[in-house]
Amino acid sequence: MEKQNNQEYLTAVQAAFGADVLAHEEAFGMLNIEMTPSRIHDAIQWLQQHQDLSVNYLTNIAGVHYPEAVGREFAVVYQLHSWKNNLRLRIKGFLPKENLHIATITDLFAGANWMERETYDFFGIIFDGHPDLRRILNMDDMDYFPMRKEYVLEDATREDKDDRFFGRNNNEL
Amino acid sequence: MGKIEDLETINGEGYQLTNLDKAIALARANSVWPLPFATSCCGIEFMATMGSAYDLSRFGMERMSFTPRQADLLIVAGTISKKLGPVLKRVYEQMAEPKWVLSVGACACSGGIFDTYSVLQGIDRIIPVDVYVPGCPPRPEQIIEGVMNIHELVKKESNRRRYSEEYKHLLGTYQIEIDQHGEAK
Amino acid sequence: MSQEIKDILQAADPANVATINFGPTHPSTHGIFQNILKVDGEKIISSEQTVGYIHRAFEKLAERRPYNQITPITDRLNYCSSPINNIGWEMTVEKLIGVDIPKRVQYMRVIIMELARIADHLICNSVIGVDAGALTSFFYPFSEREKIYELYEEMSGARLTTNMGRIGGFERDFTPVFHQKLQSFLKTFPKAFEEFDSMLARNRIFMDRTKGAGPISAERALSYSFSGPNLRAAGVDYDVRVMSPYSSYEDFDFIIPVGVNGDTYDRFMVRQEEIRQSLRIIEQAYKNLPEGDYKADLPDFYLPAKSDVYNNMEALIYHFKIVMGETELPVGEVYHAVEGGNGELGYYLISDGGRTPYRLQFRRPCFIYYQAYPEMIKGLPISDAVLTLSSINVIAGELDA
Numbered sequence: 117m118e119k120q121n122n123q124e125y126l127t128a129v130q131a132a133f134g135a136d137v138l139a140h141e142e143a144f145g146m147l148n149i150e151m152t153p154s155r156i157h158d159a160i161q162w163l164q165q166h167q168d169l170s171v172n173y174l175t176n177i178a179g180v181h182y183p184e185a186v187g188r189e190f191a192v193v194y195q196l197h198s199w200k201n202n203l204r205l206r207i208k209g210f211l212p213k214e215n216l217h218i219a220t221i222t223d224l225f226a227g228a229n230w231m232e233r234e235t236y237d238f239f240g241i242i243f244d245g246h247p248d249l250r251r252i253l254n255m256d257d258m259d260y261f262p263m264r265k266e267y268v269l270e271d272a273t274r275e276d277k278d279d280r281f282f283g284r285n286n287n288e289l
Numbered sequence: 290m291g292k293i294e295d296l297e298t299i300n301g302e303g304y305q306l307t308n309l310d311k312a313i314a315l316a317r318a319n320s321v322w323p324l325p326f327a328t329s330c331c332g333i334e335f336m337a338t339m340g341s342a343y344d345l346s347r348f349g350m351e352r353m354s355f356t357p358r359q360a361d362l363l364i365v366a367g368t369i370s371k372k373l374g375p376v377l378k379r380v381y382e383q384m385a386e387p388k389w390v391l392s393v394g395a396c397a398c399s400g401g402i403f404d405t406y407s408v409l410q411g412i413d414r415i416i417p418v419d420v421y422v423p424g425c426p427p428r429p430e431q432i433i434e435g436v437m438n439i440h441e442l443v444k445k446e447s448n449r450r451r452y453s454e455e456y457k458h459l460l461g462t463y464q465i466e467i468d469q470h471g472e473a474k
Numbered sequence: 475m476s477q478e479i480k481d482i483l484q485a486a487d488p489a490n491v492a493t494i495n496f497g498p499t500h501p502s503t504h505g506i507f508q509n510i511l512k513v514d515g516e517k518i519i520s521s522e523q524t525v526g527y528i529h530r531a532f533e534k535l536a537e538r539r540p541y542n543q544i545t546p547i548t549d550r551l552n553y554c555s556s557p558i559n560n561i562g563w564e565m566t567v568e569k570l571i572g573v574d575i576p577k578r579v580q581y582m583r584v585i586i587m588e589l590a591r592i593a594d595h596l597i598c599n600s601v602i603g604v605d606a607g608a609l610t611s612f613f614y615p616f617s618e619r620e621k622i623y624e625l626y627e628e629m630s631g632a633r634l635t636t637n638m639g640r641i642g643g644f645e646r647d648f649t650p651v652f653h654q655k656l657q658s659f660l661k662t663f664p665k666a667f668e669e670f671d672s673m674l675a676r677n678r679i680f681m682d683r684t685k686g687a688g689p690i691s692a693e694r695a696l697s698y699s700f701s702g703p704n705l706r707a708a709g710v711d712y713d714v715r716v717m718s719p720y721s722s723y724e725d726f727d728f729i730i731p732v733g734v735n736g737d738t739y740d741r742f743m744v745r746q747e748e749i750r751q752s753l754r755i756i757e758q759a760y761k762n763l764p765e766g767d768y769k770a771d772l773p774d775f776y777l778p779a780k781s782d783v784y785n786n787m788e789a790l791i792y793h794f795k796i797v798m799g800e801t802e803l804p805v806g807e808v809y810h811a812v813e814g815g816n817g818e819l820g821y822y823l824i825s826d827g828g829r830t831p832y833r834l835q836f837r838r839p840c841f842i843y844y845q846a847y848p849e850m851i852k853g854l855p856i857s858d859a860v861l862t863l864s865s866i867n868v869i870a871g872e873l874d875a
Contacts, residue, residue: 144569144808174699175811178822178835195809195822195837202717204809227699230845238533253526253874254407255372262406262534269534271406326499328506328528329871330553330635333597337623337633340616355501373506373527376498402546405531426634 119201120168122147128169133159146204153192153209157219160194160207164224173197174221175204177231179239183265189213190241194221211241220246238263314444317361317387320349321436321443324360326380328367331394334426335366343429348436357383362439363416366426368396369409381416382465386451389442391435392418395425417459479853482517490514496859498527504601505870507863509847516855521848525841529874536834540799541567542641542775544834549635551836552872555594555815557586557626557638562812565720566821567641570808571775578766579643580722584759585656586629586638587721587812588752593622594815595703595745595752598867602742603674605864606683611673618666621659628652642776643769660757667753671746684738688850688862695736698846701839702817704866707744708736714813725762726755738858738865774801799829809837816840816867840872 120128125147130137136159139150151159163171176195183189188210197204209218220243221228232243233252240261243249251258260267299306327335339345339353354360357380369377381390392412395401398421400410412418419442422435450456451467460467497508506527512519532551536544548563549556561583568575596615603611623633628649630636639645648656674680690700695708705712711730715723731747733740769776773792782789795801805827811820820837843866850866851859 143806146809148807172696175818176809176820176822176835176837178833180824180833193822195820199712199717206807206809225699226694226697227842227845230841234841251526253529255526262531267406269406269531269538270404271408271410327504330550332504333553334634336597337616337620340620341613342617342620353501355499368528368530370527370529372529373498376506376527380499403530403535405535407529407531428633 120198120203121201122203122205125169125203125205128166129159129163132162146206148206148208150208150210153211153218156192156194156207156209157221157224160196160221161224163196163198168200169198170200171196171198171205173199174225174227174231177228177235179235179241179263181239181264185210187212190216190239192218192235192241216241217244218242219244222246237261240264310448313448314446318440318443321361321389321439322352322354322359323350323362323364323391324354324357324380324384326363326365326367326377328365328369328373329396331366331397331426334429335364335393335432338429338432343433345433345436348433348440350436357381358385360384361388363388363390364393365390365397365412366393368394368401368403369412370407371409372407374409374415377412378415378463378465387443387446389419389439390416391420391422391439393422393424393427393432393435395423398423401425416463416465482514482853483519485514487514491519496521496856498524504864505868505873507844507868507870507873509859511856511859513856516857517853518851518856518859519853521851521859523844523847525844526874528870530871532875533833533835536831538830540829541803541831542796544831545639546635546637548836549637550871551838551875552594552815552819552840552869553635554597554869555590556634556636557590557630558594558812558814559819560636560638561587561721562810562814562819563821564639564641565812566808566810566823567775568770569810570804570806570823570825571641571772572804573642573770573772575643575721575770576766577722577764579768579770581759581763582644582648582768583639583721584723584726585756585763586626588756588759589622589625591752591815592749593619594867595749598815598865599674599742599745600670602684602738602861602865603680605860606680608674608677608680611670614666614670614673618663618670621655621663625652625655625659628655640769640776642772643767647768656756656760660753660760664753667749675743675746681739683857684742684861684865687738687854687858688865689735689737690846690850691736694846694849698843700817700843700846702814702843703741703744703748704736704843705817706731707733707740709734714811714818718811720810720812726758728752728755738861741865801829803827803829811837814839814872816869816872817843819872836875838872838875840868841875844868844873 122142126140136152136155137149141148163169175197178193180191190211192209194207220232232246235241236249237251237254325335392398397412400408420435420438422431424431457467491512491514494511496511498506508524509521511521532547535547545560545563548559551559596619600612600615626636627633628651630638690708692708692710695705709732711732713730728751731744733744777796778789778792783793803825805825807824809820809822811818817839819839822835823831824833826832850862
């Protein structure tokens with residue numbers, strides 16, 4: 117069996133999931149597929165169990181915040197790796213900020229546990245079905261999600277750095 | 290390196306006469322037991338200082354005490370985040386008198402390059418510090434100089450420091466209360 | 475999970491179970507991690523972890539800094555082998571802007587990265603010895619590491635957090651002193667390393683302590699997205715240098731050592747063998763070091779020489795644009811992975827054309843495999859848990875970022 121390439125992956129996923137594949141592109145040699153968020157868990161499961169496509173390794177889960185894209189503010193990016201075909205691909209789901217829910221994939225890959233907790237901690241995206249969704253890197257009593265673009269990097273209560281000398285007003289990025 | 294200058298003594302046939310303070314200071318300075326509170330990169334430089342190229346044991350500091358109860362010197366090497374602040378304060382309070390604090394590295398002194406929401410901008414916001422060693426990370430020679438400065442402080446320190454009003458006031462500014470023996474409550 | 479461990483967990487009487495705190499300040503947690511253990515006597519029933527005690531917000535910090543200023547913060551990820559982090563980041567940016575790197579630079583990068591890998595594995599293995607009680611075996615590798623630090627200092631000026639290299643190559647060629655020191659390193663290190671190896675590898679006490687401590691099967695390790703020596707000790711030969719070669723690794727001949735059952739002894743032996751393989755790679759790269767320039771021709775990103783800046787108008791303008799961050803970058807997303815000391819270290823960079831990244835996410839191997847720790851220590855005595863923790867080589871900077 118010869119190795120599959122990007123085009124074959126795309127065709128197979130489109131054939132199986134039809135209208136749920138919203139967009140695709142090939143960036144720097146890597147296939148990016150955008151799907152409706154509610155189908156991503158099934159898509160990853162299908163890819164994992166597929167004989168030829170056989171995606172067996174979860175590389176990374178990342179969150180991204182696009183405040184200007186109304187209705188699609190938060191992206192959850194799943195980066196997968198198929199060792200049989202030595203191929204990496206990315207599956208993205210865009211969530212609106214009013215409904216930040218997406219199904220967890222901890223039942224497919226045990227390593228997704230902390231990756232999803234980190235995404236929750238930084239962006240506030242809720243993974244339904246996660247066994248233990250709470251903050252991981254920040255303090256438990258933190259009441260905001262720091263990686264969102266509206267929050268500044270520095271500590272809000274610092275008193276030794278004067279914003280005027282850095283050319284910004286309070287809370288302006 | 291590490292040699293303490295001779296005590297002023299009056300030497301006689303079979304006896305020496307000196308101040309008790311000076312003798313105690315000599316003993317204390319040459320056998321400081323450190324508690325390496327090493328969190329990040331400065332911790333690796335501290336381990337290199339402990340290694341044989343920049344030997345710390347020639348100062349009598351080879352016995353690392355990881356329990357605060359038996360430690361004299363708290364060496365904070367590495368970034369302290371806000372999450373870790375209460376832990377550090379607790380460790381400091383558990384140390385028995387006399388105790389000194391050496392802050393190694395830019396992150397422990399002032400937050401370093403990490404001016405972010407999660408990093409404590411300097412450990413002197415929560416505990417009193419005696420000597421600061423800047424650097425990112427400081428070379429082992431710098432850490433040794435910091436240690437030698439601690440030795441100078443140790444030698445000059447009064448045995449009655451813990452009972453003085455000044456000390457109580459200093460710890461009060463960090464919200465650390467001490468009882469009549471000078472131990473933290 | 476073996477039947478023996480299942481029996482232990484079954485037999486635990488809830489009245490006998492004590493909750494103890496392993497960390498955050500503990501002599502053998504190298505770095506700050508807290509584990510709250512529930513133990514029955516000495517056997518661990520369950521554990522719960524708290525991390526984030528050194529969270530320095532690298533990802534948010536990176537959104538504020540121009541690309542060449544991000545290299546110093548990548549240093550502080552896995553600080554035991556910081557050149558690998560630096561060079562990985564530079565390769566990510568080079569992938570984004572799409573530039574060809576000269577062969578000599580690639581070989582130089584391989585030499586530096588393999589030196590960093592040796593330094594990282596030496597710390598991990600000597601610390602496993604320390605936690606098992608063997609303090610002497612800690613001092614021998616550390617004096618060898620001083621030689622590696624001297625090599626870093628020749629190239630970048632710093633010992634530990636090196637900020638090595640520039641986007642497009644290196645800031646200077648290998649100096650004559652570097653050549654001399656590297657040659658003497660290649661002559662003296664193997665013998666010193668074998669001396670260290672002879673102290674621990676076939677040591678009766680060490681083997682008894684480490685065999686069976688913290689095993690993990692290959693299927694569970696894959697499910698947890700392990701990578702690096704921990705995965706190879708479990709029997710899976712996944713190495714980013716071989717799977718997706720970067721920086722001319724395909725030119726070199728080296729083997730990937732694998733273990734059998736993923737316990738502490740296997741992890742120790744895999745790292746020892748990887749040090750020997752890294753030495754092989756350095757020797758090959760050094761012998762075949764091609765002639766050429768030590769940097770790519772990249773005027774938009776690589777600072778021009780100061781003598782040009784003062785005399786030449788073009789160089790002055792480039793210097794100004796680079797320092798002020800006015801260079802234009804392509805828009806796009808790129809992911810680049812290198813084989814770090816602990817596994818697949820990945821950089822996921824989203825650029826919107828501005829001078830700072832829009833989003834930079836570090837795929838940190840320590841963070842991902844540390845979540846398997848409670849499973850690895852179930853049913854084991856506390857002393858095995860201590861050894862397991864030091865053998866999986868969790869570096870606090872990479873764990874919390």
